Amino acid sequence: MELVKIEALLEKYFEAETSVKEEQQLKQFFSADEVPAHLEVYRPMFSYTVVESKIKDQHPYQILYKRRLSPWMKMAASITLIVSIGIFAKQYQQRKQAQYAYEQTVMALQLISSNFDKAKNSIAYLEVFEDTTKKIYKK
Amino acid sequence: MNSTEFSNTVVCLQDKLFRIAKRLLVSAEEAQDASQEVLSKLWEKRAELKALRSIEAYAITMTKNYCLDRLKLKEASNLRLVHSNYESTSDTIQKTLEHRDQLDVVGEYLKTLPAQQQLLFQLREVEGMEYDEIETILDMKPTAIRVSLSRLRKQLRAQLLKINSYGIS
Numbered sequence: 001m002e003l004v005k006i007e008a009l010l011e012k013y014f015e016a017e018t019s020v021k022e023e024q025q026l027k028q029f030f031s032a033d034e035v036p037a038h039l040e041v042y043r044p045m046f047s048y049t050v051v052e053s054k055i056k057d058q059h060p061y062q063i064l065y066k067r068r069l070s071p072w073m074k075m076a077a078s079i080t081l082i083v084s085i086g087i088f089a090k091q092y093q094q095r096k097q098a099q100y101a102y103e104q105t106v107m108a109l110q111l112i113s114s115n116f117d118k119a120k121n122s123i124a125y126l127e128v129f130e131d132t133t134k135k136i137y138k139k
Numbered sequence: 140m141n142s143t144e145f146s147n148t149v150v151c152l153q154d155k156l157f158r159i160a161k162r163l164l165v166s167a168e169e170a171q172d173a174s175q176e177v178l179s180k181l182w183e184k185r186a187e188l189k190a191l192r193s194i195e196a197y198a199i200t201m202t203k204n205y206c207l208d209r210l211k212l213k214e215a216s217n218l219r220l221v222h223s224n225y226e227s228t229s230d231t232i233q234k235t236l237e238h239r240d241q242l243d244v245v246g247e248y249l250k251t252l253p254a255q256q257q258l259l260f261q262l263r264e265v266e267g268m269e270y271d272e273i274e275t276i277l278d279m280k281p282t283a284i285r286v287s288l289s290r291l292r293k294q295l296r297a298q299l300l301k302i303n304s305y306g307i308s
Contacts (some may be wrong), residue, residue, distance in 0.1 A: 006206050013292065014289060014293055014296065015289050016285040016286075016288040016289035016292065017285075020267050020268070021271060023263075023264075024267065025269065031158075037268065041239075041296075041299050041300055041303050042296070042299070044241035044242055044244065044299055045245060045246050045292075045295055045296070045299065047242065048242050048245040048246065049264045049265045052158065052261075052265045053158070053240065053265045053267075054159050055154070055157070055161065056157070057153050057154050057156075057157035057169075057170075057171060058171070059171050059175070060150075060153070061150050061153050061174070061175060061178045061179075063142050063145065063146075063150075063182055064179065064182070065142075107262045120169055
C-alpha cells in the first residue's frame with residue numbers, strides 16, 4: 001500500500017475513526033519486515049495486538065455430562081433388585097428352618113441323655129445291693 | 140442445544156474468553172479457571188442460549204463480570220498486595236526500558252490502565268470487534284468508546300515515542 005495512504009490511515013486511527021478492516025490493513029502493513037524508519041515507532045502497537053490475538057488456552061474445555069439412566073436401564077435395575085431380594089429372603093428362611101430343626105434335634109437328644117443319666121444313677125444302687133449280698137453270703 | 144451445537148457456537152469462543160480473562164487477571168492459570176467456569180455455566184444454561192441476540196457478547200460479558208469479581212475479591216483481601224503489584228509493574232517498565240523490548244513496554248503500560256480501558260483495548264485492538272458489539276459488552280455509549288479509544292491510542296504512542304527517544308540518546 002502507498003505510504004501516503006498509510007499515513008492518512010494512521011491519522012484516522014489515532015482519532016479512532018478507522019474501521020475494523022482499515023485497522024486490519026495497518027496491522028498487515030506493520031507486520032512486514034521493512035517499515036519506513038519514521039513509522040518504526042508505531043510497529044510495537046500493531047505487532048503487539050497480532051501476537052496477543054494468537055494466544056490460546058492450553059486446556060481445551062470438556063463438556064461434563066451428568067449421567068442419566070435410560071428407562072430400560074432403570075427397569076432392568078429394579079427387576080434385578082427385586083429378584084435378588086427375593087432370593088436372599090428365601091435363603092434366609094431356609095437357613096432359619098434348618099437352625100430350628102437342629103435346635104429341636106439337640107433338645108430331643110439332651111432329653112434322652114438326661115433320662116439315661118437318671119437310669120445310670122439307679123443302677124449305682126444295684127451295685128451296692130450286690131456288694132452287701134456278697135458280704136452276707138461270705139459270712 | 141445439544142453438545143455438537145454447543146461445541147460449534149460456544150466452545151469455539153474459549154481462546155477468546157481466555158485472552159480477555161488473561162488481559163484482566165494477568166495469570167494464565169486464573170484465566171484458565173475463568174474460561175472453564177464461564178463455559179460450564181453456559182453449558183448449564185444451554186437451553187436458554189438460542190434466545191440470545193449474540194451468544195458471543197453474552198459469553199464475553201460473563202467473562203468480564205467473573206474477572207471483575209475476582210479482582211474485587213483480591214483487592215478486598217489484600218490492598219497492600221495490589222499496591223506492591225502496581226509498583227512492580229513500573230519497575231518492569233524501567234527494566235524493559237533498558238532492554239528496549241518494546242512489545243513488553245506495550246503490555247506493561249496496558250497493565251497500569253483501569254479494567255474498562257484494558258477491556259476496550261482487548262476487544263477492539265486484539266480481537267478486532269465492531270463498536271456495536273463492544274457497546275453492549277462494556278455498556279458504554281458509542282461516542283464514549285471512540286473518545287476513550289482515541290485517548291488510549293495516543294497515550295500508547297506517547298509512551299513509545301518517549302522510550303524511543305531514550306533509546307536513541
